[in-house]
Amino acid sequence: MAHETPSAGPAPAFTDYAPAPESRAAVALASSYGLFIDGEFTDAASGEVFKTVSPATEEVLSEVARAGEEDVARAVAAARRAFPGWAALPGAERAKYLFRIARIVQERARELAVLETLDNGKPIKETRDTDIPLVAAHFFYYAGWADKLEHAGFGPAPKPLGVAGQVIPWNFPLLMLAWKIAPALAAGNTVVLKPAETTPLSALFFAEICQQAGLPRGVVNILPGYGGAGAALVAHPDVNKVAFTGSTAVGKQIARTVAGSRKRVTLELGGKGANIVFDDAPVEQAVEGIVTGIFFNQGQVCCAGSRLLVQESVHDEVVDALKRRLTTLRVGDPLDKNTDLGAINSAEQLDRITRLTGQGEAEGAERWSAPCELPGSGYWFAPTVFTNVTQAHTVAREEIFGPVLSVLTFRTPAEAVAKANNTPYGLSAGIWTEKGSRILAVAEKLRAGVVWANTFNKFDPTSPFGGYKESGYGREGGRHGLEAYLDV
Template identity: 75%
Template sequence: MSDIFEYAPAPESRDVVDIRPSYGLFVNGEWIDSLGDERHKTLNPATEEALAEFSYATPADVDRAVDAARKAYDSVWGRMPGRERAKYLFRIARIVQERARELAVLESLDNGKPIRESRDVDLPLVAAHFFYYAGWADKLRHAGLGEDPRPLGVAAQIIPWNFPLLMLAWKIAPALACGNTVVLKPAETTPLTALAFAEICRQADLPPGVVNIVTGAGETGQALAGHEGVDKVAFTGSTEVGRLIARSVAGTRKKLTLELGGKAANIVFDDAALDQAVEGIVNGIFFNQGHVCCAGSRLLVQESVEDELLAALKRRLATLRLGDPLDKNTDIGAVNSAAQLDRIRELSDAGEAEGAQRWSPPCALPDKGFWFPPTLFTGVAQSHRIAREEIFGPVLSVLTFRTPAEAVEKANNTPYGLSAGVWTEKGSRILWMADRLRAGVVWANTFNKFDPTSPFGGYKESGYGREGGRHGLEAYLDV
């Protein structure tokens, strides 16, 4: 009798979602056709199946959305008492909870992430952000941001494809709580949950024009961020695009927050609980296929425990299951797009060419779709591209250190500064490290833990401004 357990497939049903063949734009509480003719299909990255067709909004479409947001701000939302705005946010949060199964399946279909992550991480956090900021809507004077904080007006918000619905919640919930109206552009590869959220806004009887959603690619985002009628720009995405947006906003009255790339160090000391650290390393880089801006993509391990930790980590990677994102047993889903898969392959090949040793567990990849196995590199130098550039995939670079000072120096040797992790049993060492790491978030003996009450953001090329917590209100208030 074999002592290896086999998992029976446990697929989540697709019948809980109703995907339309075609979508327009959501402006002023209604579905409208784009003024342009350009339309594209969004694909299921696990199968390359076309899910739906959607519009690419033109600059004229963006004009219509911004005008609708301005009218809603001037006539209704900007004047509404906080306690009344809170009711709408609470209502949205409850509807998200009621439709959580449907939204989780839709997210996994469109994004490629495992259903366990969509169901157990993304959707609970989406609802939690709306509940949390609903609580702030009538308490803004007590946020420590001045006696009479006022909304900015119209917020232009551009979100990425790695956490489509969660990033929407991070942006929209505080904006609405503070009294702003919104024009949001989802990523061109993952528009479906944002379009579903438009229906949730209607279901919650949100006044027309308070939330507007325009789909498209970079040109649509550029038209939105550069629009003279917006008072605030919030962008989450690549550092390269963030630089372009910062240049376009410079010299204007617009307020700007940027949450950009990262190359986080996950630092393991010799006194750490190694089995616990292994789970944190796996969660840090292989969660959501590594499509995480704060992913722990650099493992810094103290030299004396390197062999022991790597042996345990390889054993753990051999148990990860790659496959159908809708299967509840799946740990590693599909890479979001062919373009992202090419980027991961390019940087991984560069790692080998520069002399690092590549290792992946035995892993059969499906014939169709965009897939990349969990991978780690040893023998990595700080000059290697895989140690410096954001791969945004399930690829871990392993480096070593001898002293805490060396660990800090190597961890900070990056143009990014979004997050870091520290694994040790010494509380004094955790505090010593956290004080010296140039990262917006430092996790201690855990990784990738999020809560709506806690601020998130980075330094250097990881952007500026904070989302989440009381600090996240400041970005949407004139204080």
């Protein structure tokens, strides 16, 4: 009698993955954290604290001291005391500390990746494969510059400015810290940094890394707190340099505060980047770039490609391929290594995304959301695409800062450039075409600080980043990133 092989049943879809969660045991969270001032953790002068929660579950992760004006004064004084000794160190000696920090970041990479995912809500594969490696890379890169400042092109003997007051956002907490602290220390400045109130933990872990690296007391100070602490830091008369990454509205307030003072300022603000797809672009490759451009970090990226400009003749083909791709994205537990989209960072940000997308529908844009089951707790938003969008629609003008893409069309390269530049922002853009000559011709006409060609959202510590118009001024990264911290 012939042997019959039992049926294995229907083959699973290629998106059916068994859960692969990263262990929370990789990081040990304390029940409370203090401010980091003059090399030590300390309570806030007021005794006030606030709670930081996981966006994915709404559970309280820890209690954190809340900095106020008195704490800002203490931290700035500590940084000022530390400045002469730090600035007087030979560049090669400062470089040793930066190299040490970079190596410790690498050694504690798993711990930092889990921590960042818990506190921010982004997928573990992003923190593990993008954020933390880039943090280490920035410290390695600027360590290499510390003894070569006279060769950076800023004069024969550039000097540090003094105390740098730095305010960073919640979307890339540890990476934005690295963008600011690494060049400041390499140039010989000391630092007082205020992390965002929704994501203070990785900055406080970085304070531990500074202790572990033996960094001199007062060279780096970390002040978790709310907007008032940031405003006090920006306004403090003994701060020589202000660096801010965040919303355009707050950036304008900072510019007004420092106007008339001798403070040096760099502002990296909002964006509404255009991702331009021409009719000769490889569609599948372009779709991957579109997904990376707007759905990476749940679209909570200042340089996100949130406006898709597609040449009219390939609009339907590109949109259909994009929708097919979005049905394969996995939304859910950020600690699961299979997850593509994690949680929105806060209830406040989720409310903003919900309000603006509702306004887009009300104005007549056609809304489509990828079918997915959202978790019952936490802050979640399905990947969403708006078509039949005009330049007058709110979703085409305002920075939504979420996983929301607006699709517009164009017929000629000139029309594509005109629509791409029709925004108060000027941070980023992308171009998709097989013609190198077209890339160069279009890129030079785009009023954007960063233009990617046949890719999107790629970063490197050697490359400068920054914007035009209401996206701010100044550059971070690369040799250019040193200039903001040197008296040239």
